[in-house]
Amino acid sequence: MGKGTFTSGTWEEKSDEISFADFKFSVTHHYLVQESTDKEGKDELLEDAIPQSMQDLLCMNNDFPPRAHCLVRWYGLREFVVIAPAAHSDAVLSESKCNLLLSSVSIALGNTGCQVPLFVQIHHKWRRMYVGECQGPGVRTDFEMVHLRKVPNQYTHLSGLLDIFKSKIGCPLTPLPPVSIAIRFTYVLQDWQQYFWPQQPPDIDALVGGEVGGLEFGKLPFGACEDPISELHLATTWPHLTEGIIVDNDVYSDLDPIQAPHWSVRVRKADNPQCLLGDFVTEFFKICRRKESTDEILGRSTFEEEGREIADITHALSKLTEPAPVPIHKLSVSNMVHSAKKKIRKHRGIEESPLNSDVLNTILLFLFPDAASEKPLDGTTSTDSNNPPSEIEDYTLYNQFKSAPSDSLTYKLALCLCMINFYHGGLKGVAHLWQEFVLEMRFRWENNFLIPGLASGPPDLRCCLLHQKLQMLNCCVERKKARDEGKKTSTSDNVINTYPGDAGKAGNHLGPDNLKDTDKEKGEVGKSWDSWSDSEEEFFECLSDTEELKGNGQESGKKGGPKEMANLKPEGRLLQHGKLTLLHNGEPLYIPVTQEPAPMTEDLLEEQSEVLAKLGTSAEGAHLRARMQSACLLSDMESFKAANPGCFLEDFVRWYSPRDYIEEEVIDEKGNVVLRGELSARMKIPSNMWVEAWETAKPIPARRQRRLFDDTREAEKVLHYLAIQKPADLARHLLPCVIHAAVLKIKEEESLENISSVKKIIKQIISHSSKVLHFPNPEDKKLEEIIHQIINVEATIARARSLKAKFGTEKCEQEEEKEDLERFVSCLLEQPEVLVTGAGRGHAGRIIHKLFVNAQRLTESSDEAAAMAPPEEEVKRMGSPEERRQNSLSDFPPPAGRELILRTSVPRPAPYSKALPQRMYSVLTKEDFRLAGAFSSDTSFF
């Protein structure tokens, strides 16, 4: 068996239950999975070979395995079977029962020829008492055990144990063959005094106004509040001693841990150390389970008494006919806070609002930085992609988590709520901030101020719904603002800058009267097309007509186009379409200004697609579906007609769907090659939707069309939605952002420590989270799992930091030594036990020694001053190596564990018997003392 295979290999076990004498036992087969040892095994199956297990008793390659079943540790076995009472509380207590069991085992082994040792667990389970037997051809090993609470004095040292070993063997030979000895002393270090855990809980009072202890709004805290490493265990091992080389008795010992040839270390981690990030996220997650509404938490609605019940959309809508409120150009956070607080106070009497105004001010300023500057943000928003964060991968994480970009308002809001929940009034604070936030949203909508921290454009469906809603509100603000500004400038020559390609500046005004004629011309067919949009009064833009007429476009109409149309003055042109000309008069074809399609959030979209799907798959359903979606097509056709008076469907199709206009080279009467075009077959089908729409479309420029997107209605819907969100809803909306932020935080912290195992786990957390968070309503259990993973990573990083501080890796000046030390520290985190290179004389060994010396000084000396002496001096004081040897005994506390393995091979029971493996393991700790002996004897010749 190779060195260390007990640790590196995999252990497996198979269990079964049996009944014996009305008693249920579980039988478990433990074995080390061995690869490709078949050949070896066959070779060993010689007639008189002793069983594998007996050979293993003497093998020294796997002494003191860091992680193994106790029977493996005690007897060095690679395979064994244990019979134990099935129920945890059951025990085989009486001696007669033990004997009955053991003799049955003996018979069973004899009958089956099984060479695997068989153990029976006796006494209470916690005592871990086993007796067992192993049989081979003509040989037998008895496994016996002694377990005591108090150790008899003669067993505390080597010489006493040797005596008992020899007397147990009862070897008839003199002199006795030499006994081989392996010893391990384990020392425990609990006192880290010098290196007490530096992290203090952040100072909350000092928080407002700036960064304190790494805590500020928009950031997450990190790290353990207590030392995540509780103990260090140093095992000093003498793997191979021979009797007589060393002395260890009740008055003197050669066993100086400093001199031990092997040192290995393990650390004991604190169970669930309190960690800040984990606490933050956990507490935030708890909000998800709260049932209270914002109003219930804060008292009655602050909106009601002012007669502005926002839940009532129709009421809000009726306000729209009133003139728009006068915009206040200078936003001031203190004003905002002041008014909002006043409102709240009015309702809550003298009771203070849950967030104090300093905190609220700081947060609002953080969320809405534009409120601090003189001018409100105009047009562009902060989230422009021209300045992408250095790590694009990190930035696009929102895509996977369905959260929101890390520089967005939504993300910041999530972090603020997280912080408030933890430090500033818990749920009440959360409800309060949310109420303020909703007020601010309404304020911005009513005063045409864009919301900062949101990418412009339609809602980003890759983000969380709340983020989409805010984007939607911004779209509404943008449209409303454009419209209001249009109204204001209608008397001047200004054109709003939404349409940079506008053909002209000023010109004749084409009144609605002119249009009426055309309406009559076309008849009332158009009615049915109106159904999709229902606010009759609102037009896309209420601009005055500011476009210049192309003066030379008037004398057309000769080629047979509808005269009435051709005589209209063109309106709403965006730009000329390349070289295309109208078919009937050769005029340039103009692309019209069109209405933007309605932005949609995912819930609206879901609704709409449900409606569309409900229409079914029949022909009528499909037709209706197309019709419902044709508002945009119709609007575009109307704009096109307005921009290109007298045009045909063919003209429209050439712009709109060029593949449906098929051109062919033909030879005309004069023999010239000319291009002749026609509509594609599918466009020519009589009364297909395109033709139908075309016939209905009136020449109306986009700005005078009915709005396709009713921003007023949509904005009120969003504001209502926001207002009815309970803190729990809010927490569910924002949890992906919080998880996203937490993952970024652990990523950032890991990068400072560079722990490869943690890197791997973070990757797994990301892929795991992206799977969980993409489903609409992730299960709590799965969310908890993710949070738990984050907590584990935080604890691991905190442990790494604690160990680095204790071993002073940063202080290490020599590059090579530093690297070694760092490697050693990271091994401590990942492996159950780590070998100290060079033992007590190596670099790490010297540091460990120092740690123990310091701890010893502290316990020995009552003098506080002595305790503070720097470690360097301690070592110097110890003087010459000789002196130190004697001193070092007291450098360490008494070993917390003493393990000894005594081995020999002697003939038993008679001098002429076969020489067989004998082994005794002993362990002495503060609590108990155990002897585990395996004594083999020849069963054929005695």
Added chain:
Amino acid sequence: MDEDVLTTLKILIIGESGVGKSSLLLRFTDDTFDPELAATIGVDFKVKTISVDGNKAKLAIWDTAGQERFRTLTPSYYRGAQGVILVYDVTRRDTFVKLDNWLNELETYCTRNDIVNMLVGNKIDKENREVDRNEGLKFARKHSMLFIEASAKTCDGVQCAFEELVEKIIQTPGLWESENQNKGVKLSHREEGHGGGACGGYCSVL
């Protein structure tokens, strides 16, 4: 009726206008070819239940308009789709050249990254082919998509295209199981117990 349906899958058909998306879908769902099919406005929708490897799957198929102007509207439908059929016309190179744009669009608007894509070269019944089969295959490989050539008119490859797509989706469990228990990685490092009760696993002296 739907009792034995394993799952409902959302499939999306995209591609340039006129490449035959609606025709392919009509062929698949109704097994007909209608030369009088109008150009799609917005999105259209059809349902069909198919059985692949004994698994019944209900397909909700959204047929989008390829028309430039409608495109601002259609990306909304990319959301939550498990499979995408990207169509080009083998007799019109320009529809093949535009594939890159469509892939870009997919990447931008798809809400999931493990979506299954199928490239279909349509109208192979026509004589004036402009895009070689190998070209299509190469493109599909490069972008790890499934690939098939088809004709909505003659029925060639249509059934196959949908079946292969569904098969692949079903083989990608995370895509269709909304309840994927225990599927994720097990991360929680089991903390080593310290001498707990009976000697189960790990023991040390202390």
